[in-house]
Amino acid sequence: MTIAAAGADRLVVEQPKSRAFPGLGLLRSTHGLQRATLVLGLVLVAGFILVAVFAPLLARYGFAQTSADGVEFVRQQAPSAQHWFGTSVRGEDVYSRVIYGARTALMVIVLSLIISLLVGVVLGLVSGYRGGWLDRVLVLVMDALYAMPSLLLAIVVSIVLVAGQSGTLGGILSASVAIMAVFVPQYFRVVRNATMAIKVEPFVDAARVTGASTTRILFRHILSNVTSSLPVIITLNGAEAILTLAGLGFLGFGIEPTKAAEWGYDLNKALSDISNGIWWTAVFPGTAIVLAVLGMTLVGESINEVLNPLLRTRRAAN
């Protein structure tokens, strides 16, 4: 089965769902184990977003704060009543950094997804609709980028951003752009292939006959028909964005610790603590990453299973 056919089939399956309220409609169409997985995922994602939004209320200290009331925090202190998750090697409160880390992660996810959606969808639409040499060149470049290990791609882009205009871009924005480079090829692929399939449909010819401009055909007629498979990719990419951000931070290429709290960076600093048996600087930020990624992965896969039953019956149909 070609991508084109899969995309078209998916459209048929999904059409009624897109009208309903996203969470509820989804929940109603699940049952048993599937529902339990979805609920667990939604709870984790909701918790993650709430923590991110209300971080200043939940955190007990600032993310870069190393003293309170003129008293320096004891460094590498085990969890206690004053510091629930202990303190780090630089004397920060681990609990506060974990809480603020959710905010950083959410901002990076949202920014990187918005930018990569804009770039990937537009390029995919134009490439799929126009075809010809532009399409061939873009497909080659995007496939090459797609083949590259995502972390390395993000590293290269973040080097370019940091070395090129250090200081002018905020840490969060530059991390988002670096992660964007990983996602653009994916959106490009999906949208381009769907566009290729849809542009030969009669309704596109009809629009052209009535004198609609190319831009209008692309954005009014084709766009709404090719974006149906995007929600699944977006949720799963949210999970991947957190992992890539953490990877960048772990390699020391993330966000400056004084500008924002970032889980990957904290884990990097915790690496030397581990050998001394200091577990709290690693376990808490690490668990935060696992929970956030787990939540988004579970939601993404549940949506996928609900919206795309073809995924399982495809082979039998052959």
Added chain:
Amino acid sequence: MTATTEAAPTADPEPAKRTGGQSRYGALARYLGVRALLIIPTAWILVTLVFFLMRGIGDPITASAGGRLTPAQIAERKAAAGFDRPLLAQYWDYLTGLFRGDFGTTLTDRRPISDLIVVNGAATLELAVWALLVAMIVGIPLGLFAATHRDRVPDVVLRLLAVLFYAAPVFFVGMLLKLLFSVKLGWLPASGRFSASTEIALAGVRPQTHIAIVDAILYGNSTYVVDVLKHAVLPALALGLLTGGVFLRLVRVNMLQTLRAGYVDAARARGLSDGVVTRRHAFRNALVPVVTVMGMQIALLLGGAVLTETTFEWNGLGLQLARYLSARDFVAVQGIVTVIAIVVAVMSFVIDLAVALIDPRVRF
């Protein structure tokens, strides 16, 4: 990426092309020929992109030594290294250098990058093979087990476990393993590829492969072999579990699809037991798509290797990459990234070749 791969198996146009009409050898040869030729543009595009991205932002000398040297000193070094020439001339030199196997020399410690590839690349290769081994041992039997116990307790537990393996960053898993098995229990070494004594002994082995386990076997001393193996356990587990989770899901999904096929029903109807049907009829066919997707995991494995090596101070390309990154030696970074990109391009071809050869629809 892994999750997307499974979520949208139809997003890759290549397998569709492959199963389309490749029933004769001529078509197969043509497909493989085209596929082999495709490596060149892919690798070339990546090399070019990385080159212009990293050189377009300024010269590497200013990046690595900016602030520490006077402008005159920087200009002098730039001239010596040829970084003051037009970008296109530098690009041409770099490209022709690559064909001769010359990837350049690192700025900070004047080490030829080709030497880096041989010595540290061997370490990365070793880690990747160990991890792949762990991933197969964990992923394939468990995926099979989950598929044959569909929607019962083992299946549910294993599926959650697979998602958990994916959700946990490889360096976090590595740190937890380190904390438990080397710091708390003291069973295994926390970092490195071998103990100091082994390293000294193995340095004298001829021919030297730089693959620790091979060198240790060549040396012929079982103490060193055990030492090398002990050091490999934790990094291989950390990286292997990540990939193993992906394998588990893949084997499960493909097995479920295969179990529904007509020939499986036919085998059952002939009165064969469940075990025989699963093992002899379904399992082999279920593995073909798994091998395809395994090819895509090479990139994940190499990306993960960078993080695993940093966690365990495993002296491979990834650890060197992290080291040169913090030293802002972008010539070295560019070299390592280029090598990894080429390896990924070549490996994906090799996997496609393997799939074409083992898929019975191609052979007969």
